[in-house]
Amino acid sequence: MRKRERSETANEGAADAPQSKAIAKHPRKAMYRARAHSNPFNDNTTFDVPVHPEQVDWSEHYPERCSKPGETSTSGQQQHDSLVRFADVGCGFGGLIVKLAPLYPDKLMLGMEIRDKVAAYVCERIACLRREHPGQYQNISCMRSNAMKYLPNYFRKGQLEKLFFLFPDPHFKVANHRRRIIQPCLLTEYAHIMAPGGWLYTITDVPELGEWMRSKLEAHPMFDPVPEEELEADPAAGLLAAASEEAQKVARNEGKTFRAVFRRRESPREL
């Protein structure tokens, strides 16, 4: 695998050197392959975790939308909302946020991915898209982080309007059900960082996991199911089964998908 990489880049580099400056070459997934599974409970000190949401310098992710902390924003930036409103947890290779970006150009979106290489791929992909389409794709970015543990370090209370969990790791063994990303304790944290009325989207191709996620969401007093009519009118819901790379793989294999979309309530339901 290594030899092929070296010879390829050597050949490409020589031939394309003058061109690559003019045309942004999209990153190739082959160079960023990683295992599908990553243990979220590993020691996560190889990347920085901010202590507090105020500490995050969002201008590194959205240079045209956010000013550096302490700097006064330019007049162009002041019109835009400078807080992240949509988050894709486990964004993989970035398929969803790339398709969502033009649909909601005023909303800042963040993809979070725990795998180092895959997060790097998404950042490269977004950088290329920004070069190819000046002025567009300025509202999406990717961050490498562990969303199961550190969401409150990045987002303030009531900040997110949409939270996406596309094709999460099923963790089939009963002993590993504690690691599932949709579970009662974590749903409380997700409700905390979501604004009242915000939507939480889940989709999976594993029937048991689909049933699990739906039942946990139904049982949690901070979430209500979104009725079908509203789902049909929602552009983001329509993208769930088609946008991400995992969704496309499922469609190729003609699998069935199970979608559950819930809305965050203003205050908990009476139990």
Added chain:
Amino acid sequence: MGRRRRWKTKGLSAPIVSTDADPVTRSIALHGSRVAIAAGRRWRVVDVSSQAEVHSDTTHEGAVRGIQFSADGQYLLTCGDDKTARSWKTADWSCLRVLKSSKKACACAFSQDGRHLLFADRFGDVLVAATTPAAAAAAAAAAAAAAAANTNAAAAEAEEPALLLGHLQAIITSLTSGLVSSSGQQLLVSTDRDGKVRASVLPADPTKGSYEIHNYCLGHTNFVTCSAAVPAAAAVAAGSSSLLMTGGGDGTVRLWDADTGRQLASYVASEQPQQQEQQPKDGQEQQQEAAADAAAQAAVEGQQEVQLLQLQQGADSGAASLQLLQKLAFEDVANPAAVAFDGEGRLWVVGGVLLLDTESAHVGVAAREAAGGGFTPVTQQLLPGSLCDFLD
């Protein structure tokens, strides 16, 4: 064990992974004239007014990690390494309930009204149950058959508690109840080894679970070891409905407005060593308590002196600060591990030698001569030697 990791200094520090056996813990709790001291498996209760040890107990099969009185003093709660939490009636020291957890229990507290006990295990789960079997039976009145059998259990059997909330996969280090949000909701503060301090809404019936986080108090750059509620009078004087103090492995004691999550003041109790590689022994751990007259104390692991801090309001409202009042050493108490204030503003501390499986404990007391003055040890005047030095 894997490749060497480069510790980053920005943001959260690297967690300290303990490779030794669980450290020796001693804890202390006070109510009225009674002092409860836990060391190793044994917990004792000493009555200061009658100058006698009223109870000594080794029912726990593992080290006792937490000991608390309920606010009205009718009940005592203990939890420990035997993966149980037990509630006791202080009138006759009978064990009311035994609740089991799947991992070692490391922190415990009563709800403010004393009707429910809460304890946390090392999975990060906070578990809840009614304090007395009668209350539990009343709650389970719908399921009649099973409840009737439990009401008169003389030797309480281990029962399953309900799950209140969880810090995912983070060891919870302390639980503090009694704080109230500005909208009047009861709050429970839980701190963990990931540096998080979380205030959750405690509903009227906590056995149904807590699903609403009121706020996070984020600022500690290392694990948080202890938390304490600042008494209401001092909080209101500082302009808040609920003040909270926490101490942690980054060597700081921090003051928070638990209602908004804002950090109000911070005090550096011990300097971080320059090199980031820390052995568990050198890690800075703290225990602390807040007292009626806005003084707080912090005992730092590795230091022999207890640091006394004063909460001061700045000239312009809102600029609170924590100042060092005094560093106090107790000559008979080595390695102070836990501290508490009693109803008369006296400062109690428990410590002792750091040997594994020891049940020895040494107690020290200090009092203020005059309001606003310094503290001096008064252990000898208050308790005879047999009641402040417990040896194996």
